[in-house]
Amino acid sequence: MTYTHAMETRNTLKIDTDQDIASQLRKVGITPTQQRVQIAEILFARPQHMSADQVLALVNRDGPTASKATIYNTLGLFARKGLVREVIVDPSKVFYDSNTTIHHHFFNVDTGELTDIPADDLILNNMPELPPGTESAGIDVIFRIRSRDARH
């Protein structure tokens, strides 16, 4: 278990009050504004993969709460701070993954569905040496799948 404090807390504590979320955000150096707290509430309600558009729609379900620009700013901020993981599998949009523990993905190219594969279900051996002067920024393993009945 080597994930960050913020992540570990998120994965072990039940977060359901704005107080909790606000302090979580403060811990990673993010000022907890109303918009950020709402976005975090939605995102961290459970491990899930959401697009910016989905977050926007959910945040504003009952009346306007945050603008599109704020959604993008906030998701980018959360990603930089390590609260969410950006998953690049679909050229048309980024998925924000609220599960930041190490794991891999199935991506159904027919349905666009993205699902998790626990890290220990797959073992990588013989990992390549990184090119000189570089350091790891994460490993993505994506099993692209297709619904078997889908028009060939």
Added chain:
Amino acid sequence: MTYTHAMETRNTLKIDTDQDIASQLRKVGITPTQQRVQIAEILFARPQHMSADQVLALVNRDGPTASKATIYNTLGLFARKGLVREVIVDPSKVFYDSNTTIHHHFFNVDTGELTDIPADDLILNNMPELPPGTESAGIDVIFRIRSRDARH
């Protein structure tokens, strides 16, 4: 070695005349038009990763040869026919990989550079079972790296 005939030929034959390329295209059921031959010439000159925009620029370097629409149509066609592999690593654009043998990638998130890792340098063990009713459409393994000096 289980790649398709077209691929194997590309990897073993030196292709430098339009005749060669035209017959390669015919073999996979693609009518070899002038635009398609030019695009193929550029793409298959060597194993490389190119964006649609890069192909467009190179094809039209000395005078207009193919329109943007044709570039996108052709790259999509080549991908469907298995002549190139789409690599999704950068949310802002698709890379078309003229190397269709099984292999993995380093992606430098600072420079946008994409480089190959030979398949046998990495071994995947304990591969997960595919979800019921699905079949594989490819496995992507991407080592995201960062230049070590890059601003934190």
Added chain:
DNA sequence: CAAATTTCTAGACTTGGTCGAAACTGATGA
């Protein structure tokens, strides 16, 4: 309350796709 930060609206920008008209390809048969 003032300074610093954040949000918002509006619009720009990029990748990639669509549409209908014009050009091309390749099979046919005179």
Added chain:
DNA sequence: TCATCAGTTTCGACCAAGTCTAGAAATTTG
């Protein structure tokens, strides 16, 4: 061999979605 013609491909000119900017207005912090 060549004209013809149906089917295919290309093209320019939009268009759409996702994402990012800019500057003004609002909010947060101390």
